[in-house]
Amino acid sequence: xxxxxxxxxxxxxFEPKTIDILLAMMMTLGSEISALxxxxxxxxxxxxxxxxxxxxxxxxxxxQARRDAARKVLIETLLAPFQHEADALAxxxx
Amino acid sequence: xxxxHPESPNISADSLAxxxxxxxxxxxxxxxxxxxxxxxxxxYFATPLDLPLAQRREKLREQMETHxxxxxxxxxxxxxxxxxWRLVDNAVAVDRERLAGxxxxxxxxxxxxxxxxxxxxxxxxxTQADTHRMPGGYMADxxxxxxxxxALYDLGGAVYQFGxxxxxxxxxxxxxxxxxxxHLATRFPDFTPARILDMGCGVGHNTVPIATGFPDAEVFxxxxxxxLLRYAHxxxxxxxxxxxxxxxxxxxxAFEAGSFDLVVSQIILHETSxxxxxxxxxxxxxxxxxxxxxxxxxxPLRAENGDDFYNMMMLWEEYYNAEPNISGVMDADLxxxxxxxxxxxxxxxxxxxxxxxxxxxxFSEQPGGKAFGQWLVLSGVAQ
Numbered sequence: 222x223x224x225x226x227x228x229x230x231x232x233x234x235f236e237p238k239t240i241d242i243l244l245a246m247m248m249t250l251g252s253e254i255s256a257l258x259x260x261x262x263x264x265x266x267x268x269x270x271x272x273x274x275x276x277x278x279x280x281x282x283x284x285q286a287r288r289d290a291a292r293k294v295l296i297e298t299l300l301a302p303f304q305h306e307a308d309a310l311a312x313x314x315x
Numbered sequence: 316x317x318x319x320h321p322e323s324p325n326i327s328a329d330s331l332a333x334x335x336x337x338x339x340x341x342x343x344x345x346x347x348x349x350x351x352x353x354x355x356x357x358x359y360f361a362t363p364l365d366l367p368l369a370q371r372r373e374k375l376r377e378q379m380e381t382h383x384x385x386x387x388x389x390x391x392x393x394x395x396x397x398x399x400w401r402l403v404d405n406a407v408a409v410d411r412e413r414l415a416g417x418x419x420x421x422x423x424x425x426x427x428x429x430x431x432x433x434x435x436x437x438x439x440x441x442t443q444a445d446t447h448r449m450p451g452g453y454m455a456d457x458x459x460x461x462x463x464x465x466a467l468y469d470l471g472g473a474v475y476q477f478g479x480x481x482x483x484x485x486x487x488x489x490x491x492x493x494x495x496x497x498h499l500a501t502r503f504p505d506f507t508p509a510r511i512l513d514m515g516c517g518v519g520h521n522t523v524p525i526a527t528g529f530p531d532a533e534v535f536x537x538x539x540x541x542x543l544l545r546y547a548h549x550x551x552x553x554x555x556x557x558x559x560x561x562x563x564x565x566x567x568x569a570f571e572a573g574s575f576d577l578v579v580s581q582i583i584l585h586e587t588s589x590x591x592x593x594x595x596x597x598x599x600x601x602x603x604x605x606x607x608x609x610x611x612x613x614x615p616l617r618a619e620n621g622d623d624f625y626n627m628m629m630l631w632e633e634y635y636n637a638e639p640n641i642s643g644v645m646d647a648d649l650x651x652x653x654x655x656x657x658x659x660x661x662x663x664x665x666x667x668x669x670x671x672x673x674x675x676x677x678f679s680e681q682p683g684g685k686a687f688g689q690w691l692v693l694s695g696v697a698q
Contacts, residue, residue, distance in 0.1 A: 237383065276328065292336060296343050303391075306384055307351030313358055 319473055319486030321553035322417055324466050330406035337399045338477035344392050351384045356624045368618060368626065369646065375627045376634060393448075393635050399474055400450055400467065407466040415460040418549050426557040427534075429548035431456075431541040435562055440588045441539055444637040447471075453517075453540035465518045465546020472520065490668045491581040491690060492521030495610050496528045497669040497676040498692045499577075502662065503608060508532055508576035512602060514565035514595065515539075515583030519547035519558060525579065526556040528674070532577075535570075537563040566594040573604045581612045585633075589643045596656035603697035609658060611649075613691045615665055618645045620682050649693045658695030665689040 233241045265275045280288065297304070318325075326334075360378045364371045379385040407414075437454045445452035449471065455464050472488045499506060509532055513522040516536030526534040536558050538544055544560040551558045563569055565580065578599040584592050599609045616629045626645070633641040653661045662680070667689045669676035683689055 239383070239387075278328075289335075289339075292339055293343075296336070296340050297347070300340075300343055300348065303351075303387060304347055306387075307348045307354070310351045310354035310358065310384060313354065 320550055322414075322549045323473075323486075324407045324410045324414060324470055326406040326410065326470070330402065333402050334399065334406070334474045335477060337395055337402065338474050341392065341395050341399075344388065344395070348388055352379070352388060352628065353624060355379065355382045355384050356627075361624075364623075368623075369642065371623050372626045372630060372642075375623055376630070379627065389631070389635060392631075396636065397448060400448060400471060403467055403470045403474065404450055404463075407463065407470055410466075411463070414462050414466065414546075414549070418460060418462060418545055421549065421552055425548070425552050427548060427551055427559050429544050429560040431544060431562040433541065435539065435564065437539055438564065438566065438587070438591065440586065440591060440639050444639070446586050446637050446639075448637055453538070453543060456541040460545070461542045462546045462549070464540050464542035465544075465550075468543060469518045469520075469546065469550065487523075488520040489524045491612050492524035492528075493674075494666050494668050494676070494690045495521070495579055495581070495612055495692070496525065496674055498610060498612075498666045498678065498694060499608070500674050501666070501676070501678045502694060506577075506608060508608070510575045511535070511577045511579070512537065512568075512570070512575045514578065514580040514599070515586075516547060516560070517543050519551050519556075519560065521581045522547070522558050523551050523554050523556040526551070526558050527554075530557075534558045536560045537565060537568060539564060566591055566598055568598060568602065570602055572601050573607075575602045576604060576607050577610070578602055578607070579610045579612070582614055584611060584613055585641045585644045586638055587640050587643075589640065589647065592640070592643060592647060592649075593652050593656070596652050596658075600657040600697055605697055607697045608694065609653070609697065610692055610694045612666075613644055613649075613693070614641075615682055615689055615691045616641065616645050617682070617691070653693055653695045657698050659698045661693070661695040663691070663693050666692045 235241050268275055356375070356379065359382065360375060364374055366374060380389075433456065441453055449464070449467055451464060451467075453464060453468075455461075457463070469488075473486045476486055476488065508529060511525060511529060511532050511534045513519075513525060513534070513536040516522045516538050517540075519536050522534065522536040526532070534557065536544070536547060538547070538560070539562065541562050544562055547558070548560050551560075561569075565583065580595070584595065587595065596609075596611075599611075603609060618626055621629065629645065630641055632638040650661045650663045664678055664680040665682050666678050667676040667683070678692075
């Protein structure tokens with residue numbers, strides 16, 4: 222994991238260094254989730270100020286299907302580097 | 316989350332969203348990525364080893380554990396399971412007091428019962444590790460109204476259904492009990508038991524369909540975990556099934572000899588030990604009257620059904636997920652153990668999961684194509 226914006230050697234604490242990279246990814250995800258939570262909290266406050274029942278909302282089948290599809294895309298995106306590895310291994314086999 | 320039975324835990328929309336994520340994540344690990352493991356095996360480790368089957372399996376695991384793809388895949392599968400349990404635990408903790416209140420409300424009105432024995436010692440195969448890495452394990456019991464282990468197991472089982480479709484009977488998780496009813500109908504269509512015991516019943520996922528299938532029978536479910544049984548009682552009453560739940564050990568119960576017509580278990584043998592499997596079969600025989608029937612259902616993993624890679628991957632849950640006797644079941648001469656225990660007309664084979672509402676399905680002594688479209692059933696008649 223070379224970072225062109227930094228001078229000097231990057232110390233990796235784990236062998237393999239993939240673990241250092243994964244911990245970095247985890248913290249990135251955490252910061253994204255924290256930001257999303259705050260944004261959502263704002264949206265809920267605004268909606269409830271207008272009388273909406275956010276917690277009591279039940280998605281319609283079409284809305285749920287849209288959410289299911291979005292979740293699937295997110296998971297495939299998250300796992301994409303690993304999927305590429307699986308695909309490459311499977312190709313080598315042939 | 317919609318109720319998946321009348322007494323299921325109430326969980327928030329946020330918890331449900333998190334659990335859906337974990338379920339879909341695991342589904343993608345299996346569906347999209349697991350081919351990488353096969354490729355690693357074929358490319359690097361498929362050289363036949365001149366060793367007995369069990370040692371080949373172990374050696375292959377050691378080899379696979381050196382490859383980064385297998386390491387990453389296994390780490391994520393195990394990690395996602397641990398995440399699932401944490402999420403489930405947080406989700407049901409919120410509903411703890413309401414569920415305990417529902418249990419208290421049953422006093423005096425229940426059709427069935429629950430009787431726990433806090434002094435019951437746990438066998439080593441249950442106490443040495445938390446089976447499936449479920450926090451606290453099966454025997455965690457902190458108070459006379461503790462339902463946590465039951466709620467965890469029930470909701471965790473339901474989450475598994477999100478990811479894999481309907482193989483275990485949907486959110487009621489009752490395909491195994493229904494498969495045993497179909498097996499009984501296949502082999503002994505005129506048999507009507509008056510007294511039935513379900514060993515290692517957990518939260519009664521499969522005791523309930525059996526009790527419903529024989530509504531006039533007196534049905535008992537035993538398990539080592541008190542909180543599982545309290546929850547099972549609450550759940551069964553909600554589903555209108557009359558079951559008596561008792562905390563006891565399937566290797567040596569407190570029931571009288573010859574006091575049952577039918578003794579069953581579902582997917583408990585692979586969580587015990589080779590010695591315990593034999594003891595459970597002997598105890599099954601002791602509890603049955605002559606002519607009584609035994610049926611033990613298991614996951615359809617037999618060493619003779621697959622190659623080295625299959626056998627190694629089938630043991631994934633034993634290596635990393637605290638299911639200590641999977642290899643014991645895979646390798647065992649189950650029919651021989653049953654005959655030694657005193658059973659005749661012993662049959663070992665694969666019973667297809669019946670369609671919803673049906674009590675019949677196909678049975679074959681050879682495995683079918685879909686690994687989880689059927690269950691392995693060992694059955695016999697007490698001599």
